[in-house]
Amino acid sequence: MSRKVRIAQLSCGPEYSGVQKEIYDAAEAVGAEVFFPDIALADVERAVEKFGLDVRSADLKLMIARGMALVDGKVDADGVFIGTCFRCAEAAIVRNELRRYIPEHSRLPVVSYSFTERTTSGTLLTRMEALTTIARRRALLAREEQTGVTMGVDSGSSTTKAVVMKDNKIVGTGWHPTTEVIKSAESAVADALEMAGLTRDDIQAIGTTGYGRFLIGKHLGADLVQEELTVNSKGAVYLAGHQRGAATVIDIGGMDNKAISVIDGIPGTFTMGGICAGASGRFLEMTAKRLGVDITELGPLAMKGMGKNVPMNSYCIVFGTQSLVNALAAGSSREDVAAAACHSVAEQVFEQQLQEVDIKEPVIMVGGTSLIEGLVYAMGQLLQTNVVVPPYSQYIGAVGSALLASGFVKGE
Amino acid sequence: MAKVFIYPATSLILSDLVARFGHKPLGAALGIRERIQTAGVDSPPLQITPEEPKRGLRYAAVEVPAGVRGRMAIYGPLIEEAEAAVIVTDADLAFGCMGCARTDELILFSLRQSGIPILELKYPTNDEEGVEFVAAIKKFLAGLDDGGEA
Numbered sequence: 087m088s089r090k091v092r093i094a095q096l097s098c099g100p101e102y103s104g105v106q107k108e109i110y111d112a113a114e115a116v117g118a119e120v121f122f123p124d125i126a127l128a129d130v131e132r133a134v135e136k137f138g139l140d141v142r143s144a145d146l147k148l149m150i151a152r153g154m155a156l157v158d159g160k161v162d163a164d165g166v167f168i169g170t171c172f173r174c175a176e177a178a179i180v181r182n183e184l185r186r187y188i189p190e191h192s193r194l195p196v197v198s199y200s201f202t203e204r205t206t207s208g209t210l211l212t213r214m215e216a217l218t219t220i221a222r223r224r225a226l227l228a229r230e231e232q233t234g235v236t237m238g239v240d241s242g243s244s245t246t247k248a249v250v251m252k253d254n255k256i257v258g259t260g261w262h263p264t265t266e267v268i269k270s271a272e273s274a275v276a277d278a279l280e281m282a283g284l285t286r287d288d289i290q291a292i293g294t295t296g297y298g299r300f301l302i303g304k305h306l307g308a309d310l311v312q313e314e315l316t317v318n319s320k321g322a323v324y325l326a327g328h329q330r331g332a333a334t335v336i337d338i339g340g341m342d343n344k345a346i347s348v349i350d351g352i353p354g355t356f357t358m359g360g361i362c363a364g365a366s367g368r369f370l371e372m373t374a375k376r377l378g379v380d381i382t383e384l385g386p387l388a389m390k391g392m393g394k395n396v397p398m399n400s401y402c403i404v405f406g407t408q409s410l411v412n413a414l415a416a417g418s419s420r421e422d423v424a425a426a427a428c429h430s431v432a433e434q435v436f437e438q439q440l441q442e443v444d445i446k447e448p449v450i451m452v453g454g455t456s457l458i459e460g461l462v463y464a465m466g467q468l469l470q471t472n473v474v475v476p477p478y479s480q481y482i483g484a485v486g487s488a489l490l491a492s493g494f495v496k497g498e
Numbered sequence: 499m500a501k502v503f504i505y506p507a508t509s510l511i512l513s514d515l516v517a518r519f520g521h522k523p524l525g526a527a528l529g530i531r532e533r534i535q536t537a538g539v540d541s542p543p544l545q546i547t548p549e550e551p552k553r554g555l556r557y558a559a560v561e562v563p564a565g566v567r568g569r570m571a572i573y574g575p576l577i578e579e580a581e582a583a584v585i586v587t588d589a590d591l592a593f594g595c596m597g598c599a600r601t602d603e604l605i606l607f608s609l610r611q612s613g614i615p616i617l618e619l620k621y622p623t624n625d626e627e628g629v630e631f632v633a634a635i636k637k638f639l640a641g642l643d644d645g646g647e648a
């Protein structure tokens with residue numbers, strides 16, 4: 087059995103919030119162990135003074151001292167989990183600065199989270215899994231070329247995607263709405279194989295990702311079952327032809343959003359949002375439905391409109407839809423409403439998530455929503471940069487899985 | 499014998515002083531260690547469940563962070579029970595400290611609002627102040643009902 091991945095916990099409030107057990111459970115579920123860097127009390131104030139952030143809470147001081155001990159190499163760890171209470175401003179400042187400081191001064195991957203008493207191990211699982219993947223599979227994540235014949239399947243909350251790759255080229259794709267997880271995966275796989283002109287027997291290795299990764303991974307006998315944070319990062323930089331250096335990957339999904347700061351194809355810091363549906367692809371689906379257009383037509387429609395003509399800015403899908411209905415009733419054009427909806431989603435992601443990662447160019451947008459050009463335009467406007475949408479961006483998880491799965495092709 | 503809330507609640511020195519002068523200290527009964535190998539400086543000895551922050555709603559509204567409410571679920575009842583309090587501010591971490599400054603603010607406010615006799619002192623920085631510090635605490639505790647040197 088491989089050595090457990092050691093995750094250093096820097097936190098304020100998890101025990102008194104009653105969620106420490108959830109953190110332990112999430113780590114345990116992915117074969118990792120959480121530990122608290124051993125610090126001498128006498129060193130705490132010295133470290134805080136050196137760091138230069140004069141906070142009052144003793145546990146936040148302790149977090150700073152522990153973060154500095156990790157960076158200075160006084161404590162060994164494979165990854166860092168930073169957690170503080172949701173709605174605490176003092177803690178948010180420390181969390182943010184440490185999340186920036188640690189990757190800047192070390193190679194340690196960092197994930198941060200602000201918890202409430204309702205946080206469960208399930209919420210933390212994908213984040214912990216990503217931390218352990220980065221620590222345990224650095225060699226695999228370094229792969230820049232797909233070899234042999236491999237397949238990747240991404241079982242997402244809205245859609246299931248499959249990709250077949252052969253000799254570093256995508257030769258087959260399949261896409262189905264996720265209804266029954268296994269059935270949707272089977273359909274996507276069948277389409278991808280048919281397009282590639284191959285059969286299941288020709289596939290040398292399979293990788294799965296997304297919410298249904300464990301179930302379909304078992305069903306398909308996958309060689310690699312991996313969370314979407316590392317897989318999507320890898321897929322994004324591979325498809326964008328930017329495997330070396332820094333990049334930022336944004337994936338606005340049907341149920342949650344991911345913002346990942348990537349170095350050499352490996353996530354450094356990342357956030358995975360559970361904001362609200364007003365900031366997800368689901369809101370754009372609803373907008374398209376209300377405007378009477380297919381989701382594929384929403385982007386071009388939005389590009390013809392002026393978003394600022396319609397007030398729309400809500401985390402909540404219900405209130406967002408209310409703004410949409412009110413605007414239409416007041417005589418706003420469909421184009422302006424479409425543009426406002428795209429701007430609203432981009433703005434929520436910008437305000438809630440992109441503040442938590444260091445934006446480094448190129449900014450790569452992936453996932454199904456990256457095909458909605460109005461959304462990509464709105465994000466570019468907010469970030470003041472040209473957002474890159476690589477080919478096959480909607481298949482990002484499947485491509486990343488197929489690429490990484492080639493590490494399991496016999497002879498590799 | 500009076501029930502005396504001590505702040506910092508983790509101060510074993512304050513706890514000992516209150517007990518020596520014949521009163522019952524109300525605190526965390528936690529010592530601050532030289533080396534910290536737990537999640538926080540004042541980590542509870544037992545696992546607190548998500549129920550505690552909900553119980554803490556009695557003392558702080560739902561928009562207050564869960565960590566504050568979880569702490570208040572423990573300290574709130576002690577403050578209600580207290581008949582007097584000794585508060586030491588600006589204390590050295592080793593003297594006793596609490597992890598969360600926001601909880602500290604709420605604890606001190608709750609104590610001041612409660613109307614019980616309170617002694618507020620700054621942590622001494624030299625020997626002379628140290629002697630005055632202990633004398634002030636002794637005088638305060640002696641003045642409480644049924645107080646007396648043990």
